[in-house]
Amino acid sequence: MSPTLRVGVVGVGLMGADHAHRLAARIAGASLAAVADPDVERAADLAEELGGVTVHADPLDLVAADDVDAVLLASPGAVHEEQLLACIGRGLPVLCEKPLTMDSASSLRVIEAERAGGRPLVQVGFMRRFDPEYAHLKAVLDSGRMGRTLLLHQTHRNLSVPNPAFRSEMIVRDSLVHEVDCARWLLGEEIVSIQVLGPRPTRHALAGVLDPQVAIFQMASGAVVTNEVFVNSRTGYEVRVEAVGEDGSAVIGRPSSGVYTTSSDPDGGAGAWGGPIDPDYRVRFERAYDLEVQAWVDACRRGERVGPTSWDGYASTVVCTAGMESLTSGRAVDVDLVAG
Numbered sequence: 001m002s003p004t005l006r007v008g009v010v011g012v013g014l015m016g017a018d019h020a021h022r023l024a025a026r027i028a029g030a031s032l033a034a035v036a037d038p039d040v041e042r043a044a045d046l047a048e049e050l051g052g053v054t055v056h057a058d059p060l061d062l063v064a065a066d067d068v069d070a071v072l073l074a075s076p077g078a079v080h081e082e083q084l085l086a087c088i089g090r091g092l093p094v095l096c097e098k099p100l101t102m103d104s105a106s107s108l109r110v111i112e113a114e115r116a117g118g119r120p121l122v123q124v125g126f127m128r129r130f131d132p133e134y135a136h137l138k139a140v141l142d143s144g145r146m147g148r149t150l151l152l153h154q155t156h157r158n159l160s161v162p163n164p165a166f167r168s169e170m171i172v173r174d175s176l177v178h179e180v181d182c183a184r185w186l187l188g189e190e191i192v193s194i195q196v197l198g199p200r201p202t203r204h205a206l207a208g209v210l211d212p213q214v215a216i217f218q219m220a221s222g223a224v225v226t227n228e229v230f231v232n233s234r235t236g237y238e239v240r241v242e243a244v245g246e247d248g249s250a251v252i253g254r255p256s257s258g259v260y261t262t263s264s265d266p267d268g269g270a271g272a273w274g275g276p277i278d279p280d281y282r283v284r285f286e287r288a289y290d291l292e293v294q295a296w297v298d299a300c301r302r303g304e305r306v307g308p309t310s311w312d313g314y315a316s317t318v319v320c321t322a323g324m325e326s327l328t329s330g331r332a333v334d335v336d337l338v339a340g
């Protein structure tokens with residue numbers, strides 16, 4: 001193993017700041033060396049809080065810095081291509097939050113650059129693959145003990161999304177993209193077509209935004225995946241999967257702890273039962289993020305690469321692009337991937 005990996009974090013919004021704290025406090029074999037954000041004040045505040053961290057206004061300066069061995073990109077998807085190409089150009093391993101890039105042509109350019117460099121360097125931040133429950137489900141499906149998998153039913157709810165930029169397309173690109181990756185990974189095959197339906201929108205959605213959405217994936221084997229994505233559910237962060245096989249079914253993501261019973265009626269009427277619901281992904285997938293970043297750091301120190309690849313990032317971008325087309329037409333759209 002090489003010495004401590006000095007990591008630079010690009011983008012210190014919600015997710016980047018969360019990763020910066022993780023790297024500074026919980027990840028073995030790594031240190032947080034630098035942060036970069038166009039909002040320098042925000043980056044400087046974080047650096048001061050964590051101590052001993054260099055601040056860059058320009059992410060490309062961070063990528064070029066001598067004291068950075070690896071980069072975690074938590075910047076907006078629209079700037080990923082340039083930043084990824086800079087990391088690959090310097091031979092730096094990079095953990096890139098989803099989406100890899102915004103369209104298939106730019107994702108392909110990243111794949112090409114990585115291949116030309118002769119060494120796989122990109123891990124895409126599909127953290128659910130590291131979640132213990134997801135990993136368990138994957139092992140059950142792969143074991144064949146439920147026979148062939150016929151159906152997946154995936155549910156993905158956020159409490160609310162106040163950001164006015166979060167329009168219908170973004171629900172596909174930013175939220176549904178996780179279901180795209182999970183379907184491909186859990187079933188070990190590609191999605192061949194996608195249809196996205198917009199039922200009656202909730203009154204909590206911004207005007208003109210289709211929320212919830214229901215997406216149907218046809219898999220190469222003929223298996224079907226149904227997905228509900230509802231980002232203004234007013235319920236909480238609920239992410240569940242039910243897999244239906246020929247010889248059994250399995251569910252993950254049901255609340256399994258903190259269940260309580262209580263009498264809600266002071267006059268002694270019937271009570272209620274329940275428990276807390278996670279407020280957001282940082283809480284629900286905290287363990288998955290820890291395991292993901294630790295696996296990345298360990299692999300970097302061994303000179304290897306693990307987890308979702310740039311191909312997985314490309315494939316999910318292509319499926320989401322087809323999904324956005326279906327959102328407009330209402331029809332199923334074929335997914336055309338280049339030959340791997």
Ligand code: ISE
Binds near residue numbers: 157174175178231281
């Ligand atoms: C966010 O970017 C995520 O990745 C979350 O997992 C997802 O639930 C949310 O809808 C996205 O905005």
